[in-house]
Amino acid sequence: MENENKNASPVGLTPEQEQSIKNHQTNLIAYSATTLFGVLMATVLIPNFVRLKKNADFGPEKFPYIVAGLFIFLGIIGIVLEIVNARKEGVNIPLPKLQLKQYIPQAILILSGFVFIGVASVLGFLIASVIFMAFWLFLYGSNRLKINIIWALVYGVLIYLLFSQVLGIRFTGGILGF
């Protein structure tokens, strides 16, 4: 008993089996989401968000319905194939444990992106760039405060000048007026 594979999990699965189960779980979730999205598209999105054209033989809604049908068809095929493959491998697919903690940095990055957009609209692109650049430098592991502030200032101003003065892109002015 003590000589059992030390890599085996407490329930006796090898890492390869665990990975196989994880893959099946991920695939099932993906194919189910695909099917559900197709159903949502056909029943809610198209009827409510596609304006029809009267007397049109092949109207604006036809192609979306074809795409919705594809989502449902491919999703169901995926679910069936996944279940069949799991049975062939002799693997049971339990409900997955959602481990969302590992995605906190990514969530912070994306949320900060949206906040940046909001702040840039109000305070101006230049100020927002400097502030958020310093934050993102910290997020990505740069712990040197002085370097972060200097680089955020220099880089933010450089990018702003390059795009606005050389390339003529007009950014939102904000409180600085430019």
Next chain:
Amino acid sequence: MEIIFDAFASFLNIQTILFLFIGVAVGILGGSLPGISPSMTISLLLPLTLKMDITNAVALLMGAYQGAMMGGSISAILINAPGTASAAATMLDGYPMNQKGQTRKALQTALYASCAGGLVGTFMLVCFASALASLALKFGAPEYFGIMCLSLSLIASISGKSLLKGLISATIGLFIAMIGLDPIYGTARFTFGTTNLNDGIDQLAVFIGSFAVAELMFQLGEGRNELNKKPEQLNRKDSSLSLGEFLGQWFNIIRSGILGALIGILPGVGGATASFVSYAAAQKQSKHPEKFGTGIVDGVVAAEASNNAVCGGALVPLLALGIPGDVVTAVMLGAFVALGITPGPLLFQDSLDTVYAVYIAMGLAIVVLAIVGTVGVPVFAKVMGTRKSILLPSVFLICFVGTYAVRGSYFTCGMMLLFGVLAFLLRKAKFPLPPLIIAFVIGGSLESNFRRSLLYNAELGWKIFFTHPMTLTFLLAAVVLAVLLARGNKTKKN
């Protein structure tokens, strides 16, 4: 012959050569910055050309055109964010090469493949302008639909290990392409009441979000300590492209160049489609298709040779018929008219010297591109010596600026973030992204040409696709190709 010599002689002065260099340098800079498209770069140069003589103006514009098409590959390779839509396919192998420490090699490959592809495109332009333009005139909506189907069938070859996941990715791409106003009746589809979506989702927002933002999210998973480590110095000798490696790609270059030039001739199709079609073709015919996407020279060569060959192809309908082949040549049409050049059939009769001036400018621009690029590559490669903790946030800011610059709207930036999340989730679930991108790029044209074809003749209806010989050929080829590619994928999987 005398006209050719006279046209060539008009370029042999310091001023014209200087404008060639300026055009190429500005083009590379503009092309490498996400959000600054080749058409925008040329638009910015347009006011300068109005006071110049024709030779100098043509030199500046052709230099900028070639430079911009190549420049997109720089950011695609260095930061996984294409500078131009045409460089989206370059990311598939260019960025992985960068990650393997082959940054200089990837940039050199992109540069010289662009030059070689540009030469192929220029050759096609010179030899076949009149004939190809006449053929392109015969293409109607049914023929375009056939070509789009053929392009879609290539999805079977770039779906990687799972064809089903590739098809689902492609379906997502088709859905995204439908967002906006209906192409035939102009009614709103999936705009959710906001006018920001009336023009659909901008291509660059999708590309930058799907590739750059998703990659930035993945990199965060490495951990702060890992990202703050100083990268190993690149070994100069090991990461250069050898002459033997480049010459070994001669067939890939010629095939991709021809494909790019042919696709460039068709108005409205563009460099993005050309580069993906050539990439897929190169993968299909490769002895090691499984290596595509892992960072190999072949993938970068196919994409870059093709998108620079588009330049030559897109000039064919412009010069021969006065019809611009893409957005860039549409801007150039304005420049030519302002310079007193009237593109069209009469150009070849009345101003043959101007036609040859354009051909020579295209050829010389490629030479200058090789020189400027060779000097610039080591400088660009140095960027990768920066710590990721500094480089990646800098890239993130460029992503925002680039997508903002496209439409001057933060809404596009928001879309970029959403596509970043979508691509992150797809990659986590091992869904391939290239099918999504291809379907998104051609989905709009696919649907509009399909529906226009049905409107041609109410009695014929869908039978129109079987009564046009070229359309039928394309559709049959699409079916056969899809089946062959799918079976090929299955055999390799087994």
